[in-house]
Amino acid sequence: MKKQFMRAKQIANQSIGRAEKTEISDKLQQIEKKSEAAKKSLSTVVKVFVPYINGTGVDKEKRLRKNHASHLGQSLQDCTANLPSDSVLKSVVMDLGTALNEVGKLQVNAEANIDEDVVIPISNVLENDGAAKAKKRLSGARLDMDSAKSRLNKEKERSSGSVNMVKLKTLNDEYENNEKIFNQAQDGLAIEHLQFLSNETMVASSVLNFVDHQMLYLKEAIAVYEAFRPSIQKSIEQSPRKKVFGVTLTEHLQTFKREIAVVLEECIKYITENAMETEGLFRITGSASQMKLLRAAYDGVGSIESILDERDFIPGIHSIAGTLKQYLRELPEPLMTHEFYDEWIDAAKYSIVACYNKALYMITDPQERLQELWRVNRSLPKExxxxxxxxxxxLATLAENAEINKMSSSNLALVMAPNLLQSSLQGLESPTSQVHFNEITSAVQSLIDHCEWFFQEDCV
Known part of the structure; x- marks a missing residue:
């Protein structure tokens, strides 16, 4: 109790400047400053890592319940319950959910390994640090030494005339003993700080362990996604539920495993069976709402047969024809292709040079012109x-009923040609297409008028 009283008294005297306070050695202060900075950094590292791995000292089952990838995977699988079994979305989302569940397990393993090889070792270094106790011992030793020094100095001043050698010796011995303890305490604190700093390489190795565990996790996670990606891609590629409008002809035919585009086949079949004598086919505009419905059916389920079977929906024939034209118009590459645009134009206005009375004349030879059109036609890609x-x-069959439906080959060419051939520059609104409108129309009309000749397989 007496020692505690003396320490409290010394603190009070030092706080009001009535007693001196021995300073810690500069060397120890430098070591302590470096050590404290390292402790602060390590404490921050642990605080950052713990939430990243969903806590420290947690078993894998609890980690799995907190894992975001596992939560997402399970949620994705649950949300497909109401989708039909043949839904491509169901297949794709189920695969992704399974992949995420596997990734979640990998992540939990990585978290547990990081906890064991990174967080716990660093935490142990912080927890086993004896500097706090050593600093407390040093503080007490300094107070004891300063208190003994103060009593010794006061006794010297009080007994300046008649020195009490016994008491002075006792106080001096007490001071020297406390000074020795103080110096030992300084050394003890320095040892604790230096021992803490000696863990730097081990801590750095723990950080490297984090890198290794993360690399392994990411490598294994990528392997999981790589394993599931072909299945997901295959489901998408094999799904008939793909958009039809605005898709290249080649992609559409490959997706639906067809030789003729579904819009052409179904719309032409419907018109052939129901409306070959309808007046103004492809010229009269169809119902905008019906055309939107027909387009949505193609893009949604890849066919209009399901809605045509509905008794409540009987589309106008002009809506069917308009949908066919819209499909052709929205092909990224027109049916007669951008590549052969110039050749179609040149063939449509094909002329030969003739000499008469020493003068040159441009003469259109119908047979030569048709032969040029035939050549371009046969140069098209197979699809x-x-x-x-x-x-x-x-269209040629439709034109045979021109007396009734009022759609001759020339009329059909006028309304169909702009949807079959456009310049690659600006599509239907291209100045080039406008300038060559007559040639484009003429080429299409020639194809209709001479259909059997153009498409006879053994024609040479």
Whole structure:
């Protein structure tokens, strides 16, 4: 109790400047400053890591319940319960959910490993640090030493005339003993700080462990996604529920495993069976709402057969024809192709140079012109050629009823040509397409008028 009283008294005297306070050595202060900075950094590292790994000292089952990837995977799988079994979205989301569940397990393993090899070792370094106790011992030793020094100095001043050698010796011995304890306490604190700093390499190795565990987790997670990606891609590629409008002819035919585009085949079949004698086909505008519905059916389920079977929905024939034109117009690459645009134009206005009375004349030779058109037509890619053949054959049949439906080959060419051939520059609104409108129309009309010749397989 006496020692505690003396320490409290010394603190009070030092706080009001009535007693001196021995300073800690500069060397110890430098070591302590470096050590405290390292402790602060390590404490921050632990605080950052713990929430990142969903806590420290937590078993894997609890980690899994907190894991975001596992939560997401399970939620994705649950949300597909009401989707039909043949839904591509169901298949894709189920695969992704399974992949996320596997990734979640990998992440939990990584978290547990990081906890064991990174967080716990660093935490142990902080928890086993004896500097706080050593600093407390040093503080007490300094107070004891300063208190003994103060009593010794006061006794010297009080007994300046008659020195009490016994008491002075006792106080001096007490001071020297406390000074020795103080110096030992300084050394003890320095040892604790230096021992803490000696863990730097071990701590750095723990950080490297984090890198290794993260690399392994990411590598394994990528492997999981790589394993599931082909299945997801296959489901998408094999799904018939793909958009039809605005998709290239080649992609559409590959997706639906067809030779003729579904819009051409279904719309032409419907018109052939129901409306070959309807006046103004492809010229009269159809119902905008019906055309939107027909388009939505194609893009949604890849066919209009399901809605045509509904008794409550009987589309106008002009809506069917308008949908066909819209499909052709929105092809990224027109049926007669951008590539052969110039060749179609040149063939449509084909002329030969003739000499008469020493003068040159441009003479249009119908047979030569048709032969040039035939050459361009046969140069088309196979899928374009086959679909153009299917369409032109239908238009030629339609033109045979021109007296009734008022759609001659020239009328059909006028309304269909802009949807079959455009310049690659600006589509239908291209100045080039406008300038060459007559040539484009003429080329299409020639195809209709001479359909059998153009598409006869053994024609040479």
């Amino acid at each position: 374009n050629y086959e679909n153009l053949k299917f369409l032109i054959t239908f």
